[in-house]
Amino acid sequence: MTGRRGQVGPLLTSPAPRATHRPVQRVVEVARRRPVGAYVELVLAAPDIAERSEPGQFVAFAVGGPTSAHLLRRSIAIAGAGDGEVTVVVAPHGPGSTWLAALQAGDTVDVVGPLGRPYPMPADGTPALLVGGGYGAAALVGLAARLRAAGSPVTAICGAASADRLSSVEELGELAEVVVTTDDGSAGRQGWVTDAMAGVLGRVGVVYACGPMGMLRAVAEGATAAGLPSYVAVEESMACGVGVCMTCVLPVVGEDGRTRFSRSCTEGPVFGGDRVRFADVGALPWDVVGADAMGVVAP
Amino acid sequence: MTGRRGQVGPLLTSPAPRATHRPVQRVVEVARRRPVGAYVELVLAAPDIAERSEPGQFVAFAVGGPTSAHLLRRSIAIAGAGDGEVTVVVAPHGPGSTWLAALQAGDTVDVVGPLGRPYPMPADGTPALLVGGGYGAAALVGLAARLRAAGSPVTAICGAASADRLSSVEELGELAEVVVTTDDGSAGRQGWVTDAMAGVLGRVGVVYACGPMGMLRAVAEGATAAGLPSYVAVEESMACGVGVCMTCVLPVVGEDGRTRFSRSCTEGPVFGGDRVRFADVGALPWDVVGADAMGVVAP
Amino acid sequence: MTLVDAAVDMTTALGAAPIPSPVLTASGCSAFGQELDPFIDLTAIGAVVTKSVQLRARSGRPTPRMAETPSGMLNSIGLQGPGIDGLLADDLPWLAERGARAFVSIAGTRVEDFAELAQRLRGVPGVLGLEVNISCPNVESRGEVFACDPVAASDVVAAVRAAADPAQPVYAKLSPDVTDIVSVARAVTEAGADGLSMINTLLGLVIDPDTMKPVLGGVTGGLSGPAIRPVALRCVWQVHQALPEVPILGMGGIRDGLDALQFVLAGASAVSVGTAVFNDPTAVARVHEELAAALAARGFGSLREAVGYAHR
Amino acid sequence: MTLVDAAVDMTTALGAAPIPSPVLTASGCSAFGQELDPFIDLTAIGAVVTKSVQLRARSGRPTPRMAETPSGMLNSIGLQGPGIDGLLADDLPWLAERGARAFVSIAGTRVEDFAELAQRLRGVPGVLGLEVNISCPNVESRGEVFACDPVAASDVVAAVRAAADPAQPVYAKLSPDVTDIVSVARAVTEAGADGLSMINTLLGLVIDPDTMKPVLGGVTGGLSGPAIRPVALRCVWQVHQALPEVPILGMGGIRDGLDALQFVLAGASAVSVGTAVFNDPTAVARVHEELAAALAARGFGSLREAVGYAHR
Ligand SMILES: Cc1cc2nc3c(=O)[nH]c(=O)nc-3n(C[C@H](O)[C@H](O)[C@H](O)COP(=O)(O)OP(=O)(O)OC[C@H]3O[C@@H](n4cnc5c(N)ncnc54)[C@H](O)[C@@H]3O)c2cc1C
Ligand SMILES: Cc1cc2nc3c(=O)[nH]c(=O)nc-3n(C[C@H](O)[C@H](O)[C@H](O)COP(=O)(O)OP(=O)(O)OC[C@H]3O[C@@H](n4cnc5c(N)ncnc54)[C@H](O)[C@@H]3O)c2cc1C
Ligand SMILES: Cc1cc2nc3c(=O)[nH]c(=O)nc-3n(C[C@H](O)[C@H](O)[C@H](O)COP(=O)(O)O)c2cc1C
Ligand SMILES: Cc1cc2nc3c(=O)[nH]c(=O)nc-3n(C[C@H](O)[C@H](O)[C@H](O)COP(=O)(O)O)c2cc1C
Numbered sequence A, B: 001m002t003g004r005r006g007q008v009g010p011l012l013t014s015p016a017p018r019a020t021h022r023p024v025q026r027v028v029e030v031a032r033r034r035p036v037g038a039y040v041e042l043v044l045a046a047p048d049i050a051e052r053s054e055p056g057q058f059v060a061f062a063v064g065g066p067t068s069a070h071l072l073r074r075s076i077a078i079a080g081a082g083d084g085e086v087t088v089v090v091a092p093h094g095p096g097s098t099w100l101a102a103l104q105a106g107d108t109v110d111v112v113g114p115l116g117r118p119y120p121m122p123a124d125g126t127p128a129l130l131v132g133g134g135y136g137a138a139a140l141v142g143l144a145a146r147l148r149a150a151g152s153p154v155t156a157i158c159g160a161a162s163a164d165r166l167s168s169v170e171e172l173g174e175l176a177e178v179v180v181t182t183d184d185g186s187a188g189r190q191g192w193v194t195d196a197m198a199g200v201l202g203r204v205g206v207v208y209a210c211g212p213m214g215m216l217r218a219v220a221e222g223a224t225a226a227g228l229p230s231y232v233a234v235e236e237s238m239a240c241g242v243g244v245c246m247t248c249v250l251p252v253v254g255e256d257g258r259t260r261f262s263r264s265c266t267e268g269p270v271f272g273g274d275r276v277r278f279a280d281v282g283a284l285p286w287d288v289v290g291a292d293a294m295g296v297v298a299p
Numbered sequence C, D: 001m002t003l004v005d006a007a008v009d010m011t012t013a014l015g016a017a018p019i020p021s022p023v024l025t026a027s028g029c030s031a032f033g034q035e036l037d038p039f040i041d042l043t044a045i046g047a048v049v050t051k052s053v054q055l056r057a058r059s060g061r062p063t064p065r066m067a068e069t070p071s072g073m074l075n076s077i078g079l080q081g082p083g084i085d086g087l088l089a090d091d092l093p094w095l096a097e098r099g100a101r102a103f104v105s106i107a108g109t110r111v112e113d114f115a116e117l118a119q120r121l122r123g124v125p126g127v128l129g130l131e132v133n134i135s136c137p138n139v140e141s142r143g144e145v146f147a148c149d150p151v152a153a154s155d156v157v158a159a160v161r162a163a164a165d166p167a168q169p170v171y172a173k174l175s176p177d178v179t180d181i182v183s184v185a186r187a188v189t190e191a192g193a194d195g196l197s198m199i200n201t202l203l204g205l206v207i208d209p210d211t212m213k214p215v216l217g218g219v220t221g222g223l224s225g226p227a228i229r230p231v232a233l234r235c236v237w238q239v240h241q242a243l244p245e246v247p248i249l250g251m252g253g254i255r256d257g258l259d260a261l262q263f264v265l266a267g268a269s270a271v272s273v274g275t276a277v278f279n280d281p282t283a284v285a286r287v288h289e290e291l292a293a294a295l296a297a298r299g300f301g302s303l304r305e306a307v308g309y310a311h312r
């Protein structure tokens, strides 16, 4: 297990580079809205954001309107950008995402984006595996298109707990060979995305993933074990999305081999899969830079 | 000036009695919405409230929906009740009334009502003058209908700063002889409602008013000077609307001749015009019951 | 839902006085109970905590008495109320007649006032116990608030405990506006408090951008509502941590069952719902239902099992 | 609008250091400024108040580090930062190069730490002055927070004032979690503080209803945002009332120009915008514009005229 305590061998990934464009803030209109299984797809008329965004980036919404008690922004992956529009897929969960999912065509919303670092591209033509969990698959659509344009054959695995929690299967189907898995077998194969990965790893050169942390960990570990570089878009709790609050950190191994608490909004959300110390998320390992000043000593 | 410090002669009014029905709380749907000049008229599908309400009462809305930072209810006079519907006229002002005014047909809102004491009725057939300032005129429509049904000839004066701030002129026109005044002369006579009152006081037996405090004071003083009983619906800042918070008090002379800080939500909003000590609103006169315990001594 | 509720034993106690529900009104936020009668069953809630009463009738402060603030409000009512005579003549008999329990909040500006109030309330039917509102200025100490000084606070509590009906538990109501709430809690407990009510409002101020003066006639006022909930929970947590045997009546921004659950988990064996009643007159009863459902969903057989659970 | 703005003189000062705008970032709420560069002109705002820096680089606390609360949030970042070496090597040169003013927040757990930091910052280009974050546990006093004890707080401020560049004003940042904020303000002013930053966060707690444990790894955290604004305003009001000559950098829940106006009217000669930046990355610049327009609309020719106006 590279990139973790007791690390063996060199890392397979370089840190994802910054995006080309800087973010902007806009009040935009919802152009269209469509329920998709358990989710809601919103298409925003947001040309300034659409033209700047790259696959893997996200936007951050202010929620609740002028009377809102909810101050913090909600980060949502960009599921598509083009023709002046940005698409997102929202899973109603807490108060903010529920409010977002209830937006109607014609409503306006304050959004900042594009934010975060995009998925780095492999050498042209490198066969790629994309793994999406739940609404995470939506974030991979733009990447699949860009990979195809660069000559990469693309295989995509979309997994979810049940059929209604799958997303973007159709969109990915136009760009890639798609395998579907569900925990309950209500669509595709019954099982986890990692079960489906096994057969594909041998014929790709890079792995990309987006979805819940447990899945990202399993995908990254599988890729690393197979000697493949992987890039994962993590989902840490974020307050600002723009890099100023320091709430969204997780332990990531840097280029110098040292682990730092890195902000997933500005240094991520895309990290090298072998650089994220998944097992230590939520903990403070002694070898994180600055842990000594917190009174944590080497064992 | 009766009912004030240096009071002369007996009071002309009895305190308004309680309403017949107790209030209920309901989540109701907006059936229709219509902009009226500077205001918005909302018609609510609220049969339980409609059937219980009497002219002069009000309802209290929770504002901002599930994500709201605004905890306190907004009190709005009932401008009409019948056929299972309750009508209100909202002037967008601060965040809560602006939110209410933006409600659309089909939206739901949490409302408590009917609240407060209604206008007491005079002896059948007593000619009555109704004076409404701004959106306050809306609250008089139901009263006009009830008075007419009891055989009272009704004259109504509707006043406002400008034409777009008048309300319910048409509705009142079907029930009463209506005089319109505006400060800027953009509709009706230029001037104040009190200018128009002078000519009418001689031929009525009771005066009712709803509108801003300055106007209520002038109307009440005019009626009292003419020896006429008057009933005014006051507008004090309210936090709960149901009588539990004690924020909405003003100095009112009780049946025993003593002044108390009375809650305008449950002991009002309708008070005898000669019982409200308008000049002392916002002050703590020494002769208010319990002022001595606050350290205020008789001069 | 009803079945689930029935499964959780929601009984608790204020000191030694048993109550059927852990959810009470908060002093000053439900007057003397009557106005909530159209909305909830007053006999089913834990108790009606009455508006703080003093010896004499009080007019309270002039208006404006409130300002809405983000997720909260500021008030400066000035303890308007009928005085102990009015309370004994009108309000307590009304509650007793209906079978509702009253937890009477008493206030004063000298130690003797509090003692006299406790004395007058001995054996009064329907009076379950006393909540001592020590967030009042102490006239004998240049107006410093009793609750801000462990010694002054203990003096009041000791005098009340000595004068009060032994069957009536005495709860001291603490202010969060202190450097060390645990030391105040310890002092009043040693002085004989049977439990602690916490928290009272935080001292706040709002300026009207139009008049450019403080909104409230009294300049400052008390901040309440969901805005202060994290501060209230921290106080309950700290005091339960230090004094696990002392019963706590928790309050401060409780609006729904999960809010109440947080207070219970932090160490409160009962809760008061205050400002939320202004938003929803059924709040006290609703919070009871929601708390019962939340406890059931988490596998608790009784409220008592959950008290202080977050410390384990 | 632009014409109206131009009419109001918005210049002010931190101690003796003049600044072109009274609106600053708040420590810990805009990192070291860089991330706001896409959204606002960093040279036009009063200053970038940097995240509190300590002698050594710090990892900060493990996640979760925050919880959203009604109209606010709780945080327990644990002062993650590069340490003074990193600050001097990277962050301050970046700001200085851009022509942005830095008001450097320093923190430590012993008096000597603070003094050493002040010493290291002497004469550093672009460093306008120092904000002393005394809301840190004092390792020499069983972890009691410096800001909660007038003596410990003054010790820190005296040491910093003695070690710091005389051209750099020293502001002491006060905590609201005290019984008497005026006595702390008086003590640190007498110890040499050129001004006061107020307020820091309130100590709060949130319990996760699912895990039934405190949300934050650090158990308690700091409450910020509009929820605490009335408390912050009260603190500014009280201190300005008692010490009208002492400059105040006001903060706590400022979200728009009218919020900032309230602080100015209460006695602040400059303000910091903290948590609101998380909601709106342009907040600092927007608040400047809105405050200028609000002052103009009220007939003020300059910001200075409005400082403390509500007391008159
Ligand atoms: C890079 C990124 C991309 C994401 N993409 C999507 C997406 O495409 N579709 C989707 O439905 N959701 C997505 N999420 C998750 C989404 O941000 C959270 O579900 C949402 O913020 C929760 O808000 P809430 O009001 O429902 O919950 P609450 O728990 O009330 O949120 C409170 C606060 O915590 C933060 N928070 C809580 N959970 C998360 C989380 N999982 N991630 C980040 N912040 C969180 C919120 O932003 C908010 O500031 C993404 C998160 C990240 C970090
Ligand atoms: C009996 C009664 C009847 C009313 N009828 C109408 C009506 O028919 N149409 C209409 O547009 N308005 C009416 N009002 C006024 C209306 O209640 C306020 O304008 C509204 O509450 C202001 O809310 P806001 O969010 O706009 O302002 P904010 O200033 O943000 O309100 C903050 C708080 O103060 C209270 N408050 C502020 N101003 C008033 C006020 N004037 N009266 C009562 N509470 C206030 C609010 O209810 C809220 O609790 C009536 C008020 C009363 C007391
Ligand atoms: C309008 C109002 C009046 C209050 N009056 C009293 C009072 O008389 N005595 C008292 O001990 N507390 C009083 N309180 C404080 C509440 O009982 C409670 O401690 C505080 O509001 C926090 O709870 P909440 O956020 O649920 O309202 C009052 C609060 C409000 C909002
Ligand atoms: C995430 C976060 C981090 C903070 N870090 C610091 C800090 O390092 N040093 C400090 O003095 N204050 C810090 N604060 C406090 C703020 O500077 C400010 O005093 C407080 O949040 C109140 O202002 P606000 O409501 O505008 O945020 C922090 C606040 C937040 C929300």
Ligand code: FES
Pocket: A237, A238, A239, A240, A241, A242, A243, A244, A245, A246, A247, A248, A249, A263, A264, A265, A266
């Ligand atoms: S979300 Fe604020 S720094 Fe990442």
Ligand code: FES
Pocket: B237, B238, B239, B240, B241, B242, B243, B244, B245, B246, B247, B248, B249, B263, B264, B265, B266
């Ligand atoms: S509005 Fe609460 S008592 Fe009248």
